Amino acid sequence: MSLQNFISKAISPWMKNEGPDSDIVLSSRIRLARNIEEIEFPIIASKEKLENIIEIVKDKFSKHTHRKFGELELLKMDDMKPNEKRVLVEKHLISPNLSDESKAGAVLLSEDESLSIMVNEEDHFRIQILLSGFQLDQGLNYANEIDDWMEEKVDFAFDQKRGYLTSCPTNVGTGLRASVMMHLPALVITRQMNRILPAINQLGLVVRGIYGEGSEALGNLFQISNQTTLGKSEEDIVDDLRSVVVQLIQQERTARETLLQQSKLQMEDRVYRSYGILSYSRTMESKEATQRLSDVRLGIDLGLITDLSGSILNELMILTQPGFLQQYAGEILSSEQRDQRRATLIRERLKLENNA
Amino acid sequence: MSLQNFISKAISPWMKNEGPDSDIVLSSRIRLARNIEEIEFPIIASKEKLENIIEIVKDKFSKHTHRKFGELELLKMDDMKPNEKRVLVEKHLISPNLSDESKAGAVLLSEDESLSIMVNEEDHFRIQILLSGFQLDQGLNYANEIDDWMEEKVDFAFDQKRGYLTSCPTNVGTGLRASVMMHLPALVITRQMNRILPAINQLGLVVRGIYGEGSEALGNLFQISNQTTLGKSEEDIVDDLRSVVVQLIQQERTARETLLQQSKLQMEDRVYRSYGILSYSRTMESKEATQRLSDVRLGIDLGLITDLSGSILNELMILTQPGFLQQYAGEILSSEQRDQRRATLIRERLKLENNA
Numbered sequence: 001m002s003l004q005n006f007i008s009k010a011i012s013p014w015m016k017n018e019g020p021d022s023d024i025v026l027s028s029r030i031r032l033a034r035n036i037e038e039i040e041f042p043i044i045a046s047k048e049k050l051e052n053i054i055e056i057v058k059d060k061f062s063k064h065t066h067r068k069f070g071e072l073e074l075l076k077m078d079d080m081k082p083n084e085k086r087v088l089v090e091k092h093l094i095s096p097n098l099s100d101e102s103k104a105g106a107v108l109l110s111e112d113e114s115l116s117i118m119v120n121e122e123d124h125f126r127i128q129i130l131l132s133g134f135q136l137d138q139g140l141n142y143a144n145e146i147d148d149w150m151e152e153k154v155d156f157a158f159d160q161k162r163g164y165l166t167s168c169p170t171n172v173g174t175g176l177r178a179s180v181m182m183h184l185p186a187l188v189i190t191r192q193m194n195r196i197l198p199a200i201n202q203l204g205l206v207v208r209g210i211y212g213e214g215s216e217a218l219g220n221l222f223q224i225s226n227q228t229t230l231g232k233s234e235e236d237i238v239d240d241l242r243s244v245v246v247q248l249i250q251q252e253r254t255a256r257e258t259l260l261q262q263s264k265l266q267m268e269d270r271v272y273r274s275y276g277i278l279s280y281s282r283t284m285e286s287k288e289a290t291q292r293l294s295d296v297r298l299g300i301d302l303g304l305i306t307d308l309s310g311s312i313l314n315e316l317m318i319l320t321q322p323g324f325l326q327q328y329a330g331e332i333l334s335s336e337q338r339d340q341r342r343a344t345l346i347r348e349r350l351k352l353e354n355n356a
Numbered sequence: 357m358s359l360q361n362f363i364s365k366a367i368s369p370w371m372k373n374e375g376p377d378s379d380i381v382l383s384s385r386i387r388l389a390r391n392i393e394e395i396e397f398p399i400i401a402s403k404e405k406l407e408n409i410i411e412i413v414k415d416k417f418s419k420h421t422h423r424k425f426g427e428l429e430l431l432k433m434d435d436m437k438p439n440e441k442r443v444l445v446e447k448h449l450i451s452p453n454l455s456d457e458s459k460a461g462a463v464l465l466s467e468d469e470s471l472s473i474m475v476n477e478e479d480h481f482r483i484q485i486l487l488s489g490f491q492l493d494q495g496l497n498y499a500n501e502i503d504d505w506m507e508e509k510v511d512f513a514f515d516q517k518r519g520y521l522t523s524c525p526t527n528v529g530t531g532l533r534a535s536v537m538m539h540l541p542a543l544v545i546t547r548q549m550n551r552i553l554p555a556i557n558q559l560g561l562v563v564r565g566i567y568g569e570g571s572e573a574l575g576n577l578f579q580i581s582n583q584t585t586l587g588k589s590e591e592d593i594v595d596d597l598r599s600v601v602v603q604l605i606q607q608e609r610t611a612r613e614t615l616l617q618q619s620k621l622q623m624e625d626r627v628y629r630s631y632g633i634l635s636y637s638r639t640m641e642s643k644e645a646t647q648r649l650s651d652v653r654l655g656i657d658l659g660l661i662t663d664l665s666g667s668i669l670n671e672l673m674i675l676t677q678p679g680f681l682q683q684y685a686g687e688i689l690s691s692e693q694r695d696q697r698r699a700t701l702i703r704e705r706l707k708l709e710n711n712a
Contacts, residue, residue: 265638265639265696266639268638269637269638269639269699272636272637272638273633273636273637275636276632276633276634276635276636276637277629277632277633278632279632279635279636280628280629280631280632280635281625281628281629281632282621282624282625282628283621283622283625340621343625
């Protein structure tokens with residue numbers, strides 16, 4: 001497969017850098033945890049019972065066309081090769097937990113991948129809406145729509161006092177997790193992030209790296225989400241997150257202006273050196289790639305680099321993950337081979353861009 | 357002036373990377389120290405006496421055409437701007453000492469700059485032949501020819517027992533210093549240089565960096581020369597140096613083969629990263645430029661980089677020195693401005709190469 005072809009197949013719309021404020025907010029995500037009434041949570045349910053849920057999904061959801069999201073494809077974890085699952089994890093469409101741990105896990109995917117419903121992860125259902133840019137409200141609308149659509153056909157475990165019941169107590173109530181992925185290089189370079197992070201935590205929000213809990217904030221990418229799901233309405237949870245994100249966007253923009261005014265040459269040198277290394281290197285670890293892609297993306301956003309489109313960070317961040325590299329190579333690769341393929345893929349991708 | 361024009365004017369033939377073994381030996385130099393009989397050495401002579409020597413030079417040498425070197429141009433230090441002198445130092449045509457310290461210093465230059473005769477440096481005359489590649493014998497032949505040509509017209513201070521008399525006792529005898537500039541990156545990368553250097557010193561040779569005594573061996577460039585000038589014939593001195601250089605060439609070639617066999621990918625990555633940084637950076641200190649140019653040159657010599665000619669290291673090593681940068685800019689620059697101009701000049705030079 002040609003690289004161009006591979007990319008056009010691999011890229012989901014949310015990676016395309018098209019949403020509002022997409023110079024800073026890469027993506028917005030809404031997730032609702034739901035369980036079917038009177039069936040045990042996946043942690044204690046037998047494999048048979050969980051397979052029964054998949055039958056319900058087949059019957060009630062995957063065979064019907066949804067008004068907005070079209071036909072949903074059902075993928076069972078047992079039917080997939082390890083690397084196919086890995087690619088879905090890297091695209092943020094399923095969790096590592098569903099891929100590796102679930103007894104009868106599956107996922108329902110819309111064709112544009114903006115909707116994914118994990119089946120038999122920690123809960124029976126995890127409805128996820130993933131959109132490009134800063135679109136939390138839109139995400140919540142879509143998630144509610146899917147929630148209603150599903151509730152027409154199955155009864156969800158619900159308690160009048162507590163709200164939706166979930167496997168883990170931290171999700172009880174709304175079952176909602178709202179999150180945004182933000183690119184905040186100027187706040188990192190100007191050393192403001194260390195001061196900002198504790199303040200965000202105090203507001204009841206959680207900051208993580210790009211691959212969820214416990215992952216490092218590589219490439220100046222920060223995933224910010226709500227911690228509380230109980231005692232607040234869905235709208236209030238999203239509002240609280242949104243107001244913090246709006247402030248962060250403002251702070252990042254101010255920091256970028258400061259960098260341009262006070263150290264333009266140093267910034268230009270930094271982003272172009274990373275551009276040069278990405279264009280020429282022959283082997284590169286994932287961590288370095290992420291950092292250098294962040295530099296180049298900042299250079300684009302600052303108007304210092306003009307011959308590249310802003311979506312390359314989003315794209316290449318995903319395409320240079322191990323699963324994707326192996327999918328493109330058509331074989332399982334050692335760590336050294338991946339580093340080499342990663343450098344090659346980035347070089348070829350940048351060349352495509354320069355030829356365009 | 358266009359860069360192409362500037363370069364073609366600035367480059368001396370010895371930088372062109374054309375001589376024998378020029379993949380490793382950048383240049384060969386022969387220097388003879390001579391003094392006129394019955395005139396005090398420059399250190400103690402009055403300015404009047406030294407000006408008298410310049411008159412002798414004008415009368416006897418600069419007005420006559422030499423069979424091999426053509427017309428010689430006389431440049432007096434007092435008539436030159438500081439940056440003009442700096443450029444001559446950077447081209448290795450005069451010493452910093454002549455530029456800054458001499459009372460009535462001057463230099464006689466052949467048009468192709470392979471011959472320079474410093475006047476009133478430490479000695480009345482310092483005859484220098486500077487050739488591309490490994491050409492010590494040819495250099496000695498030329499130097500002897502100039503020595504004879506001068507001796508036809510003036511009497512040199514000579515002692516039957518000691519040989520030629522010079523200002524510093526270390527030059528008494530032949531007055532000869534033979535040296536080669538070698539590029540030995542593979543011996544440095546494979547950590548053999550630390551073992552080799554003391555062995556070379558034990559053979560009575562001296563190893564220095566590119567800008568003479570006390571200068572660091574930047575860019576894996578080593579200047580190797582004889583220490584002794586007394587008690588051996590000119591031919592023996594050159595023979596001893598040559599045999600060491602032949603061994604070093606062999607060792608460097610072996611080390612390069614080893615690198616290619618054992619760590620080709622790492623070498624490719626290293627030389628291409630340096631190529632990328634040189635092609636993209638916006639500010640660069642002299643030290644880094646020298647090191648990265650050394651990497652790129654090694655890449656060319658190993659056949660890993662094929663779209664650049666080998667002479668760029670030689671050229672750019674010189675063209676990115678402060679004097680040249682200021683000459684090209686047409687003004688005196690601060691250190692920060694030079695770093696910026698250096699990066700720009702390298703980028704433009706590499707672009708010229710890629711367009712060619």
